[in-house]
Amino acid sequence: MSRIRDISQTLRPSLPVWPGDTEFAFDRTWKMEDGSPVNVGRMTMSTHSGTHGDAPLHYSATAEDIASVSLDPYLGECLVVDARAARGWVQIADLPDLGGATRVLLRTYERFPHDQWDSDFTAIAAEMIDWLAGQGVVLIGTDAPSVDPQESKTMDAHKAVLANDMRILEGLVLDDVPPGRYELIALPLKITGGDAGLCRAVLRELPDA
Numbered sequence: 370m371s372r373i374r375d376i377s378q379t380l381r382p383s384l385p386v387w388p389g390d391t392e393f394a395f396d397r398t399w400k401m402e403d404g405s406p407v408n409v410g411r412m413t414m415s416t417h418s419g420t421h422g423d424a425p426l427h428y429s430a431t432a433e434d435i436a437s438v439s440l441d442p443y444l445g446e447c448l449v450v451d452a453r454a455a456r457g458w459v460q461i462a463d464l465p466d467l468g469g470a471t472r473v474l475l476r477t478y479e480r481f482p483h484d485q486w487d488s489d490f491t492a493i494a495a496e497m498i499d500w501l502a503g504q505g506v507v508l509i510g511t512d513a514p515s516v517d518p519q520e521s522k523t524m525d526a527h528k529a530v531l532a533n534d535m536r537i538l539e540g541l542v543l544d545d546v547p548p549g550r551y552e553l554i555a556l557p558l559k560i561t562g563g564d565a566g567l568c569r570a571v572l573r574e575l576p577d578a
């Protein structure tokens with residue numbers, strides 16, 4: 370059985386979220402301790418909390434919601450890239466030979482900031498998004514909470530993703546993942562009207578070529 374690497378954040382009440390966004394909350398509405406035959410919980414959270422996939426609707430008011438997008442980009446072979454040397458933005462020069470990979474996941478953190486919000490995360494240069502699209506890349510993933518800087522108002526990287534009809538994964542946890550090729554499985558929740566979908570993202574080792 371090939372090894373599975375969980376590259377997802379854990380949803381919990383102390384989960385750091387985008388400044389001003391909805392805090393993650395979970396409580397139990399049916400309790401066995403109260404005589405219910407089952408335990409049932411409910412969650413309150415932002416669509417962009419934790420590890421998630423953006424829908425085109427997030428950055429274009431007339432584009433597809435997360436329930437409508439094809440699942441193909443979120444399933445299949447990917448390349449994990451160690452981009453920790455990038456400063457401020459990941460640029461084309463920070464990339465290795467992609468070897469034809471169509472899904473690229475970028476590690477920018479030495480250690481993922483599980484316990485505090487990082488406003489100064491490494492974004493992705495829009496020119497690099499365009500270049501990746503030219504290389505046939507259909508999905509870009511990052512351990513950062515966004516492909517654009519936190520204070521961005523122009524959302525250049527998201528707009529480049531839209532122009533190239535690519536897909537995005539954000540909030541991945543890649544600390545212990547050696548660079549290289551893996552099978553990506555990261556299916557966003559199917560939410561009508563959703564501007565993003567929570568993912569349980571995993572990587573599976575590929576059989577030896």
Ligand SMILES: Nc1ccccc1C(=O)C[C@H](N)C(=O)O
Pocket residue numbers: 387390415417418423427514515516517539
């Ligand atoms: N929660 C937010 C609230 C307002 C503005 C951005 C966010 C984000 O989470 C960024 C998002 N993950 C993005 O796709 O860039």
Ligand SMILES: [Zn+2]
Pocket residue numbers: 417421422423514515539565
């Ligand atoms: Zn997002």
Ligand SMILES: [Zn+2]
Pocket residue numbers: 423514515516517527537539
């Ligand atoms: Zn985004």
